[in-house]
Amino acid sequence: GAAKLVVVVAIFLLTFYVISQVFEIKMDANLGHIFARSALDAAARPTKPPRYKCGISKACPEKHFAFKMASGAANVVGPKICVEDNVLMSGVKNNVGRGINVALVSGKTGEPLDAKFFDMWGGDVAPFIEFLKSIQDGTIVLMATYDDGATK
Structure with missing residues (x-):
């Protein structure tokens, strides 16, 4: 054995x-x-690729804000505005609408100030013009369209 x-x-x-x-x-x-x-x-070996703010492809330098914007696709997919990994406007948040979607961000701190949409197809242009006039100096203005941005 x-x-x-x-x-x-x-x-x-x-x-x-x-x-x-x-x-x-x-x-x-x-x-x-x-x-x-x-x-x-x-x-x-990293197990997965690094994730940067707002899903951008590389990290932003110091004293810069990371942002990503995407306009809507026809009237199906709404626009999306993201600043410093904070989604300001999107279809998921249900705060977008037909026309021009505007997000205001402080140029000093990167904090969101306001987010509105204006219907330029069937709506009045005056509220949009007044809104633009009220924007303070040093404010970052981000705009994205959804459906139709204005009349033909």
Whole structure:
């Protein structure tokens, strides 16, 4: 029993040695190196790509605001305005409408000041003009259209 087991193990090891020599397989038998290398490899590879504010492709420099805007698609998908990872206007928030959608942001702090939409197709233009006149200096104005921005 035991002699057969020793012979089988010896044949297995000899076969493994011959195969490793023929195919030039380099063996690192030091378990400490094997475990240390696998831990370093796992730490070196990021598990997922980094996420930047508002889903933009790269990080903004210091003292800059990250923002992303997308106008609506016909009358199906509403516009989306995001500043500093804060979605100011979107169809999900249900604060967008047909026409011109406007979000105001403080140019100093990046804090949202106001968000409104103006129907330029069937509505009056006067409220939009008054709104634009009331905007303070140093305010960032972000605009996106939805459906039709104005009459043909």
